[in-house]
Amino acid sequence: MVRFIIVDDDVQEINRTKEIINSMLIANYEIKTYTKLNQELKEEIKDTDIRKIYILDIELGNKVSGINVAKLIRDVDFESEIIFITNHDKMFESVHRSVYEVFDFIEKFHDFDKRLKKDIKEILKRNFDNKMFVYKANNAELSIYYRNILYIFRDTEERKLVIVTDSNRYMVVLSIKEILSLLDDRFVQCHRSCIVNKDKIQEKNYKDGYFTLDNGDKVYMLSKKFKKDV
Secondary structure, three states: OEEEEEEOOOHHHHHHHHHHHHOOOOOOEEEEEEOOOOHHHHHHHHOOOOEEEEEEEOOOOOOOOHHHHHHHHHHHOOOOEEEEEEOOOOOHHHHHHHOOOOOEEEEOOOOHHHHHHHHHHHHHHOOOOOOEEEEEEOOEEEEEEHHHEEEEEEEOOOOEEEEEEOOOEEEEOOOHHHHHOOOOOOEEEEEOOEEEEHHHEEEEEOOOOEEEEOOOOEEOOOOHHHHHHO
16 A cells, blocks of 8 residues: 655645546555645654655645655654655755655656656655555454554453554454464564564563563563564
């Protein structure tokens, strides 16, 4: 799954960009659109559990520019791609001074359709760890990249498993055994009630029964019983 996030204060330009994306026959994608930086867009930026391509108009017609939006993105997300669009090229230098890792800068009235299609194709060809945990229940579907899952533990009060990522927590009605069968070999059981992503472990302390994640969080769910697996 890839999610396109279009931010432009011109609805006609939003529709034009959507038409270009829809014409490319991309498998498994969705599009979200915004005309300004609002709370919904801020929450979207914080959700880093899905691959995204941001298409940002630099001049949004209010106090918050596309550059401001891009800075918010890079505060929490270094993997999603950012494409800037504008009416002219005078902003190019200031954009690249202000925002880390911009994929491209496209003028709206200079081969826009061709350039945008080329950029999207190039982005989608890149190697990407896109394996996902997919869970469907009660007409709801949850999709999370394996690489974004830190650990999974059983909540004894809710009697559900809690999937923990850097930005969210999700509850699913599965057993430890069932969810292990849906994950790949980067995930191991480290406690009778916990599974951890080995790629995210920074330190293991069996004496005190905890592991430390690469984000600094310390989780007291490490058992010597599962030492050979971790």
